[in-house]
Amino acid sequence: MASSDLPAPHSPGLYRAPMFDAGAWLARCFPLGVIRALAGWTGWLYALIHPKRVAVVQRNLQLLDAGSTGKSARWVYLEFGKTLADYFYIGTRPPGKAVRIITKSEGLDYFRMAHEQGKGALVVTAHFGLFELGALMVAQMGIPCAILTYPEPSRALTEWRAAFRRRWNVETIEIGTDSFAFLEIAERLRRGQFVATLIDRPHPTDSTPVSLPNGTAHFSAGILLLAAHNGVPVIPATMSRRADGTYHSRIFPPLFIQERGSRAETLRFYSQQIADTFLPVLCAHPEQWYQFVPVVPLLPAS
Amino acid sequence: MTEITLDDVRKLLVDNCMLRVRPEEIEAGTLLFGPGSLGLDSIDALQLTVGIEKSYGIAIKEPSVAREAFHSVKTLQEWLSRQPDKPLSA
Numbered sequence: 001m002a003s004s005d006l007p008a009p010h011s012p013g014l015y016r017a018p019m020f021d022a023g024a025w026l027a028r029c030f031p032l033g034v035i036r037a038l039a040g041w042t043g044w045l046y047a048l049i050h051p052k053r054v055a056v057v058q059r060n061l062q063l064l065d066a067g068s069t070g071k072s073a074r075w076v077y078l079e080f081g082k083t084l085a086d087y088f089y090i091g092t093r094p095p096g097k098a099v100r101i102i103t104k105s106e107g108l109d110y111f112r113m114a115h116e117q118g119k120g121a122l123v124v125t126a127h128f129g130l131f132e133l134g135a136l137m138v139a140q141m142g143i144p145c146a147i148l149t150y151p152e153p154s155r156a157l158t159e160w161r162a163a164f165r166r167r168w169n170v171e172t173i174e175i176g177t178d179s180f181a182f183l184e185i186a187e188r189l190r191r192g193q194f195v196a197t198l199i200d201r202p203h204p205t206d207s208t209p210v211s212l213p214n215g216t217a218h219f220s221a222g223i224l225l226l227a228a229h230n231g232v233p234v235i236p237a238t239m240s241r242r243a244d245g246t247y248h249s250r251i252f253p254p255l256f257i258q259e260r261g262s263r264a265e266t267l268r269f270y271s272q273q274i275a276d277t278f279l280p281v282l283c284a285h286p287e288q289w290y291q292f293v294p295v296v297p298l299l300p301a302s
Numbered sequence: 303m304t305e306i307t308l309d310d311v312r313k314l315l316v317d318n319c320m321l322r323v324r325p326e327e328i329e330a331g332t333l334l335f336g337p338g339s340l341g342l343d344s345i346d347a348l349q350l351t352v353g354i355e356k357s358y359g360i361a362i363k364e365p366s367v368a369r370e371a372f373h374s375v376k377t378l379q380e381w382l383s384r385q386p387d388k389p390l391s392a
Contacts, residue, residue, distance in 0.1 A: 179335055179344040180365040180372075183351070187363060205343040222345040229352050263320065263349065 011046075017156040020088075024164075027088035036085040036245070043081025047074035053292065060291045063212040064283050072286065079287045083130050083241065090133055091164045098168075099140045102133065104242065107251030108141070111194070114233050114254060115143045120189035121254070122227040122234045126200040126278055127290045129240040133247060136168040137239075138194050146171040146188055148197040148223070182226050189230045197223055199274060201295060208267045210275040213283075217295040221271040228257035234270070236277045240285050252277050306358070306382040311375055318353035319346040330376040347372065360385045 026035050047054050054073045061068035061076070090098035114121040123138070123145075125131045138145040147165060151174055152158040162172035173188070173195070175181040188195055202218035209216045227234045233254035240248050255273060260266045282289055312325035315334075319342055333339035335347075342350070350372070351362050360382065362368050371381035 178365065179342070179347045180368040182344060182348050183363060183365045183368060206345060222348070225345060225348055229348065263345070 039081035039085040043077035047077035103246035123196040
């Protein structure tokens with residue numbers, strides 16, 4: 001498929017700062033159950049009238065399970081709506097109260113141990129569940145934390161989301177197109193900060209193939225080299241919604257990146273390790289894999 | 303200060319970045335990033351920074367310094383030559 005055939009990853013009418021303002025307002029005014037139901041069904045309706053976007057999600061899901069259907073993909077939109085409701089909820093409550101939405105945690109000691117080493121850590125996660133809640137959890141553990149982001153479609157939305165995170169004492173590092181942004185990330189790691197990033201999406205200049213059950217996806221894994229050069233662990237983590245609407249955080253054993261042949265071989269080896277770590281959780285909750293862009297490389301637009 | 307030659311910089315680039323050119327094909331005025339350049343990306347920049355630290359003991363920590371130094375092959379050679387000598391770790 002050529003990139004010109006694809007819908008934009010975000011709906012320009014919805015993915016903007018005033019809509020986020022509206023979401024936060026609703027989260028302050030109504031109980032969580034109400035906004036979750038409203039947002040979930042809004043997501044489902046959105047999927048019904050955007051079949052091209054649903055087709056992209058379906059193709060991604062088929063990498064996990066060849067039997068994924070259009071209905072499976074529409075379900076992702078319903079769950080995404082609920083996750084957005086939770087996102088606004090946690091940002092409009094005191095952090096100490098918001099973090100209680102996590103009712104099950106595994107592997108917190110990996111974070112504690114890395115923090116005690118004093119060198120920072122690179123936390124890698126996927127577009128899965130409510131990954132932003134992980135940053136809130138880290139901050140509540142007393143660990144300084146920053147999230148890496150690409151610029152949002154508008155400056156106003158980038159600033160809105162950064163301000164939202166600051167309520168949790170979580171900083172935002174915008175990486176954009178600056179080839180030297182890694183120097184700021186390296187400085188944060190040297191200062192003992194945890195830096196969280198999403199890895200499960202290809203980038204035009206950073207794309208490493210990983211094998212999934214029914215095909216090959218591409219991750220942007222170059223950041224792993226930064227962890228290697230700074231001697232900090234890479235800690236995979238996920239945050240999934242449980243059946244009762246609370247959250248389950250999983251922190252996996254740290255990886256210490258070492259050279260394995262060429263740069264490409266090193267990235268491929270560790271990207272696959274991370275994919276293999278995430279795979280059981282993704283396969284258990286494919287409806288929470290909010291991957292709205294293709295994770296396979298695109299042919300150039302004609 | 304150690305005099306660092308253009309050939310040293312060419313070798314540094316080829317050793318640390320995934321270039322498909324021979325060192326002698328890289329001209330002094332060639333840009334490192336952007337259109338009409340060697341086509342380095344952020345991962346190359348990271349590798350190059352690490353390579354410089356390993357080879358010359360010079361750590362680059364400021365993005366503004368990196369942007370200036372890594373403009374072209376020539377600016378990188380001049381910038382490296384201006385840096386005071388640092389003892390290299392074993």
